[in-house]
Amino acid sequence: ANEKRLQDKKFKSQAIQKRSAVRALQLMRFCSFEALLERFRQISDKGVLLFSGGPEMTRHDTDHEDLFRQESTFHYLFGVREPGYMGTLDLESGSATLFAPRLPAEYELWMGKIADVDTLQEHYGVDEVVYVDEIAAWFQRRAPTKVYIQRGRNSDSGSEVAPASFDGLSNYDVDEELLHPVVYETRARKNEEELRLLRYVNRISADAHIGMMRQARPGLMEYQLESTFAYSCHYNGGCRLLSYTPIAGSGPNSAVLHYGHAGAPNDRRLEDGDIVLCDMGCEYYCYASDITNSFPATGTFSKDQRLIFETVAAMQFAVLSSMKPGVAWVDMHELAYRVMCEKLTAAGLLVGDVDEMMAANVGGVLMPHGLGHFLGIDTHDVGGYPEGAQRDTRDGFKSLRCQRVLEPGFVLTVEPGVYFVDYSLRKAKEDPELSKFFNWDRIAEFENFGGIRLEDNVLVTDDGIENFTVAPRTVEEVEAVMRGEIADAAALMAWR
Amino acid sequence: ANEKRLQDKKFKSQAIQKRSAVRALQLMRFCSFEALLERFRQISDKGVLLFSGGPEMTRHDTDHEDLFRQESTFHYLFGVREPGYMGTLDLESGSATLFAPRLPAEYELWMGKIADVDTLQEHYGVDEVVYVDEIAAWFQRRAPTKVYIQRGRNSDSGSEVAPASFDGLSNYDVDEELLHPVVYETRARKNEEELRLLRYVNRISADAHIGMMRQARPGLMEYQLESTFAYSCHYNGGCRLLSYTPIAGSGPNSAVLHYGHAGAPNDRRLEDGDIVLCDMGCEYYCYASDITNSFPATGTFSKDQRLIFETVAAMQFAVLSSMKPGVAWVDMHELAYRVMCEKLTAAGLLVGDVDEMMAANVGGVLMPHGLGHFLGIDTHDVGGYPEGAQRDTRDGFKSLRCQRVLEPGFVLTVEPGVYFVDYSLRKAKEDPELSKFFNWDRIAEFENFGGIRLEDNVLVTDDGIENFTVAPRTVEEVEAVMRGEIADAAALMAWR
Numbered sequence: 001a002n003e004k005r006l007q008d009k010k011f012k013s014q015a016i017q018k019r020s021a022v023r024a025l026q027l028m029r030f031c032s033f034e035a036l037l038e039r040f041r042q043i044s045d046k047g048v049l050l051f052s053g054g055p056e057m058t059r060h061d062t063d064h065e066d067l068f069r070q071e072s073t074f075h076y077l078f079g080v081r082e083p084g085y086m087g088t089l090d091l092e093s094g095s096a097t098l099f100a101p102r103l104p105a106e107y108e109l110w111m112g113k114i115a116d117v118d119t120l121q122e123h124y125g126v127d128e129v130v131y132v133d134e135i136a137a138w139f140q141r142r143a144p145t146k147v148y149i150q151r152g153r154n155s156d157s158g159s160e161v162a163p164a165s166f167d168g169l170s171n172y173d174v175d176e177e178l179l180h181p182v183v184y185e186t187r188a189r190k191n192e193e194e195l196r197l198l199r200y201v202n203r204i205s206a207d208a209h210i211g212m213m214r215q216a217r218p219g220l221m222e223y224q225l226e227s228t229f230a231y232s233c234h235y236n237g238g239c240r241l242l243s244y245t246p247i248a249g250s251g252p253n254s255a256v257l258h259y260g261h262a263g264a265p266n267d268r269r270l271e272d273g274d275i276v277l278c279d280m281g282c283e284y285y286c287y288a289s290d291i292t293n294s295f296p297a298t299g300t301f302s303k304d305q306r307l308i309f310e311t312v313a314a315m316q317f318a319v320l321s322s323m324k325p326g327v328a329w330v331d332m333h334e335l336a337y338r339v340m341c342e343k344l345t346a347a348g349l350l351v352g353d354v355d356e357m358m359a360a361n362v363g364g365v366l367m368p369h370g371l372g373h374f375l376g377i378d379t380h381d382v383g384g385y386p387e388g389a390q391r392d393t394r395d396g397f398k399s400l401r402c403q404r405v406l407e408p409g410f411v412l413t414v415e416p417g418v419y420f421v422d423y424s425l426r427k428a429k430e431d432p433e434l435s436k437f438f439n440w441d442r443i444a445e446f447e448n449f450g451g452i453r454l455e456d457n458v459l460v461t462d463d464g465i466e467n468f469t470v471a472p473r474t475v476e477e478v479e480a481v482m483r484g485e486i487a488d489a490a491a492l493m494a495w496r
Numbered sequence: 497a498n499e500k501r502l503q504d505k506k507f508k509s510q511a512i513q514k515r516s517a518v519r520a521l522q523l524m525r526f527c528s529f530e531a532l533l534e535r536f537r538q539i540s541d542k543g544v545l546l547f548s549g550g551p552e553m554t555r556h557d558t559d560h561e562d563l564f565r566q567e568s569t570f571h572y573l574f575g576v577r578e579p580g581y582m583g584t585l586d587l588e589s590g591s592a593t594l595f596a597p598r599l600p601a602e603y604e605l606w607m608g609k610i611a612d613v614d615t616l617q618e619h620y621g622v623d624e625v626v627y628v629d630e631i632a633a634w635f636q637r638r639a640p641t642k643v644y645i646q647r648g649r650n651s652d653s654g655s656e657v658a659p660a661s662f663d664g665l666s667n668y669d670v671d672e673e674l675l676h677p678v679v680y681e682t683r684a685r686k687n688e689e690e691l692r693l694l695r696y697v698n699r700i701s702a703d704a705h706i707g708m709m710r711q712a713r714p715g716l717m718e719y720q721l722e723s724t725f726a727y728s729c730h731y732n733g734g735c736r737l738l739s740y741t742p743i744a745g746s747g748p749n750s751a752v753l754h755y756g757h758a759g760a761p762n763d764r765r766l767e768d769g770d771i772v773l774c775d776m777g778c779e780y781y782c783y784a785s786d787i788t789n790s791f792p793a794t795g796t797f798s799k800d801q802r803l804i805f806e807t808v809a810a811m812q813f814a815v816l817s818s819m820k821p822g823v824a825w826v827d828m829h830e831l832a833y834r835v836m837c838e839k840l841t842a843a844g845l846l847v848g849d850v851d852e853m854m855a856a857n858v859g860g861v862l863m864p865h866g867l868g869h870f871l872g873i874d875t876h877d878v879g880g881y882p883e884g885a886q887r888d889t890r891d892g893f894k895s896l897r898c899q900r901v902l903e904p905g906f907v908l909t910v911e912p913g914v915y916f917v918d919y920s921l922r923k924a925k926e927d928p929e930l931s932k933f934f935n936w937d938r939i940a941e942f943e944n945f946g947g948i949r950l951e952d953n954v955l956v957t958d959d960g961i962e963n964f965t966v967a968p969r970t971v972e973e974v975e976a977v978m979r980g981e982i983a984d985a986a987a988l989m990a991w992r
């Protein structure tokens with residue numbers, strides 16, 4: 001599928017950027033309204049769904065205004081770029097109303113021309129725009145029999161949706177329970193317009209990864225990889241925001257799963273012999289990419305680096321080849337573990353029977369994170385744990401952000417890895433049920449190795465997957481990229 | 497002073513970055529603890545000052561963790577990079593205690609090695625580190641006669657300091673009033689270590705501005721200037737964060753004072769004949785720079801562009817030449833307006849008597865923002881309105897974030913501008929007291945001109961200022977930079 005898209009045409013970022021501004025907005029609005037209404041009408045077809053956009057924020061106790069990024073569900077439905085909005089969908093008529101803040105005349109001076117309600121209505125493709133300060137009057141006129149608002153928790157972070165509210169809402173019959181799961185179920189299935197955007201950010205991110213890998217060499221600081229990536233995404237793709245804090249872990253840092261945070265800001269210098277793990281993605285129109293590449297700092301794999309890279313590549317290939325509707329995601333996680341155990345047993349790092357290793361969960365020692373997660377407007381997108389889904393308690397499995405059977409329209413990351421982490425290995429060594437499967441002498445040779453992860457972003461189709469990510473996935477591809485022979489994703493496809 | 501620093505040595509960013517990691521931390525700790533204690537002891541010399549660091553945050557209702565940036569006062573005192581800390585200073589002994597979160601063993605897997613209390617104590621240069629969950633017990637042992645915590649508002653944004661607290665604090669005699677103004681007064685006067693950092697970020701930002709201006713040309717998107725700037729700061733200077741959302745306003749956008757926000761994300765294409773206004777700065781170790789350059793997209797000034805640029809440069813020069821201890825900041829704002837009125841009268845845009853223009857506040861029409869603000873750990877740094885300071889109500893003056901008489905150690909931006917904004921000009925035209933001073937035919941020729949601002953960052957010294965900012969401040973300098981003859985700040989100094 002990737003090949004076809006590339007043969008069809010050279011990738012036209014400018015064109016996509018232009019059309020996305022207004023047209024994609026209106027298409028999205030249509031697709032997402034329709035999808036949510038259709039699903040919610042199975043519960044009720046009378047009343048109004050009420051949503052609140054994100055508020056403006058200052059950093060701590062300062063005058064520093066954080067760059068506003070819309071709350072994700074509100075973006076999904078309305079695509080509004082500014083803070084302070086609310087919105088409704090009418091279940092009966094299907095009409096959409098935006099409530100915009102009434103801006104003081106002086107706003108023009110500081111922030112630019114003020115759009116009137118007609119301009120906003122046309123721009124956002126809704127049926128009606130009124131001011132937020134008129135919302136109570138609007139509700140009085142409409143007198144909805146029922147108002148549905150969203151209250152619930154994000155299953156990954158536990159953070160809560162801020163329920164929409166206005167002075168006078170309590171005069172209506174308000175339901176806070178039914179909407180939340182329906183929103184998450186709807187967002188879990190991506191529509192065509194969303195898929196376009198996800199393909200776009202994947203291409204921009206892949207090009208940026210490849211460009212960055214060509215620059216990588218011992219002596220660079222990890223943050224120089226980070227800044228090279230971010231620059232490419234913004235300059236070439238118009239992607240102002242990264243979808244998460246970049247991880248550029250070299251040497252031992254490649255095994256710190258969330259390296260790159262404020263306490264470890266990618267500030268180590270790349271050395272000869274390092275593995276470098278770069279987990280980076282940008283977002284466009286609030287749609288995320290989340291790609292990981294791993295490569296030797298020198299551009300040439302050592303024997304052990306090749307072994308681990310090829311193990312991880314085999315894990316990823318096995319999963320990508322097996323994904324299709326009806327397959328349980330937890331089984332894919334298990335499959336990745338099985339391939340890991342087989343490969344590392346063949347290589348002499350593990351010893352014993354693979355079925356017994358699987359029963360003892362050896363995989364959880366060397367890959368202590370989940371195989372992948374939903375991806376969309378959030379990097380860790382919603383819907384991974386529908387009502388009633390249980391979290392597994394085994395290492396690795398317990399970190400899965402998705403506990404579902406695959407369906408067409410799901411978009412997930414596939415990100416197996418193998419890491420040599422003191423913490424996990426210490427624990428395994430102390431546990432006789434696990435310890436016996438490890439060849440500790442051989443494992444000791446990986447003490448400062450770090451880890452390798454490969455991460456692609458894929459769509460579940462009717463009979464398999466479409467892989468959005470074009471990135472070096474063999475030793476030969478990585479080495480060719482780092483020799484400078486492959487300039488971008490299109491060149492990599494051609495090289496293949 | 498700038499010249500001397502540059503003659504002394506080539507700028508050694510690597511060296512500064514290395515030493516800053518631990519040594520600057522400890523020097524800062526010493527300087528800022530001492531300064532705060534000295535000032536607070538004039539009020540009381542018994543008891544404990546208690547501070548709270550910033551918390552971890554997720555974006556809205558998602559699993560997206562914002563990159564943590566420490567609360568500014570806590571950074572000033574303790575320099576801690578991670579969330580979840582608290583800290584105390586003992587007024588009697590002067591000893592400093594940090595309270596660190598107790599991290600679960602699994603933290604090592606996700607975030608990296610866990611530092612024990614001894615390592616943290618040495619790293620942060622405090623007298624003692626204990627865990628946050630032991631803070632109540634620590635207070636019981638110390639039994640302070642008084643606990644001072646900070647409660648108050650930021651005078652620019654009105655956002656509130658989150659007062660430090662723990663279970664059991666109410667058992668002590670707590671004062672919430674005295675500490676806040678003392679913290680702000682202390683932070684208003686920069687110590688030597690802070691000045692080093694402010695010089696450093698200014699140099700990195702100036703180099704990035706100059707590099708970006710060399711690339712600028714019609715056809716580029718505004719965000720390509722933004723990304724070029726950010727890349728240079730991070731790649732060359734290790735400055736991961738920008739100190740505020742970059743403004744890259746071209747053509748009419750150059751007169752939108754806070755252009756570049758989420759609703760106007762620097763997404764216009766530069767055209768022939770445009771003025772481009774770039775207000776951008778990075779931060780290092782949480783210290784901010786805030787520099788503005790304005791230039792023609794083509795690299796060559798038109799006659800009118802030259803006129804406005806030279807007017808603004810003259811306003812800036814007059815202020816920089818007059819600043820010294822004892823001078824009221826509001827008088828500098830007025831001086832900028834006076835120079836503007838003189839120049840634009842000479843050029844025929846304004847007509848009449850300059851004293852009368854000043855009385856009618858013509859300046860507030862063409863430069864409707866404040867002349868400058870304190871700069872430090874926050875871009876709009878604290879202390880601009882000490883207790884009792886009154887906000888002026890006239891246009892322009894009312895936007896001043898600083899209402900003080902200058903003292904040695906103050907660091908301010910000096911950022912005069914001239915803008916042709918529909919909103920302001922419409923208002924002026926309708927007001928007979930203002931309208932009579934404008935040559936409306938001539939003003940009409942500036943309809944899509946936008947505006948020009950020049951912004952430097954300066955320290956008030958014992959007898960004048962030290963200007964941290966090396967940026968093109970004449971038409972000739974701008975044109976030479978844009979012809980590619982000047983590569984960075986050092987080259988600009990040499991060119992001069």
Ligand SMILES: [Mn+2]
Nearest residue numbers: 290413415455
């Ligand atoms: Mn991921």
Ligand SMILES: [Mn+2]
Nearest residue numbers: 786909911951
């Ligand atoms: Mn400023």
